[in-house]
Amino acid sequence: MKGTTFNHFERCRLRDLTKTHLGRLLATVVLATTLASPTVADINLVFGTYAADKPTATVKKYKSFLHYLGQEMTSILGERVKIRMKIAKDYETGIDHLANGIVDFARFGPASYISVRDRNNGVQIIAMESIGGKKRFKGIIAVHAESSFQTLSDLKRQSFAFGDQLSTIGRYLAQSHLIDAGVTSHELSGYDYLERHDRVGAAVGAGRFTAGALKQSTFDEMVEAGVPIKILYEFENVTKPWIAASDMGPEIRDAMRKAMLNTTDPAILSDIANDGFLDGSDADYDFIREAIRHSKMF
Structure with a gap:
């Protein structure tokens, strides 16, 4: 039997049909591949804090570490993690940002952690900063370098500068120790809240x-810079917690915790926590809760 023959018109039509069929087949394959393997988006996180010192100093303090943390989390999760910073103008705004999920994680002082947890008990501690392998460090009540005062009780009928009204050291712990020394707001000649630690040191100096x-x-930084202040009294404080917002996924939170707990390079930690991080729990902050209650007597 002889093979079928096609004239020129039929051959062109067959060729066009073949091209159309192949085109449709290719488009179907591409669509199926796209649906089966969607493009993985970056994990974008926002870190929040407030300016306890100058805002420019706050940015400088965190920038390198947050870049490093993003790189380490990228390695752990297998997805690119990008972290940007949002600095609140004051403690209250910073607390609002974390409680309402405007930021994904934050570094707060203990009193601010207690405040945000009271407002949103879904927030969780990622890790606590370590100082010499411990969770405690010192707060300072300072006087002028030429002052003759020796004890807290000597401050009766004198003036006192506090930090922010939500500051652990700058308000709650300081007021609690003043109360124990018999010095309340009624015994002082005056007091004010100056919002930042550096402003307090400068005002006393x-x-x-x-x-x-x-x-x-x-x-320490202010003394080194020549501000004439000295220590009158030292008291214990607990180190800062890094806190995850209530809606942060457990996989991301666990990756962040792993990266932080495994960080030991002093060059990376120098501006944040010289001795790295430790596991932490809500119970670590119970004595701060007691100081906050006690300070109400001030």
């Missing part, structure tokens, strides 16, 4: 207040 409460690291 300038003689505008007799004494003030600030954290150890800011005190």
Whole structure:
């Protein structure tokens, strides 16, 4: 039997039909592949904190570590993690941001952690900062370098500079220890809240207040810079927690915790937590809760 023959018109039509069929087949394959293997989006996280010191110093403090943390989480999760920073103008705004999920995680002082947990008990501690392998460090009540005062009770009828009204060291713990020394707001000649630790140190050094409460690291920096202040009294504080918002997925939270707990390089940690991080729990902050209650007597 002889093979079928096609004239020129039939051959062109067959060729066009073949091209159309192949085109449709290719489009179907591409669509199926796309549906089966969707493009993986970046994991974009927002880190929140408030400016306890100058905002420019706050940005400088966190920038390198957050970049490193994103890289480590990328390695753990197998997806690119990008972290940007959102600095609140004050403690209350920072607390709002985490409680309402505007930021994904944050580094707060203990009193701010307690406040945000009271508002949203779904937030969780990722890790706590370590100082010498411990969860405690010192707060300072400072006076002018030429002051003759020796004890907290000497501050009766004197003026006092506090930090932010929600500050652990700058308000609650300082007021609790003043109360124990018999010094309440009624015994002081005056007091004010200056919002930031560096402002407290500067005000005491300038003689505008007799004494003030600030954290150890800011005190050390200001003394090194020549601000004339010295220690009158030291008291214990618990280290800062890093806190996940209530809607952060457990896989992301666990990856962040793993990255933080495994970080030991001093060059990476120098501006954040010189001795790395430790596991933490809500119970670590119970004595701060007691100080907050006690300070109501101030």
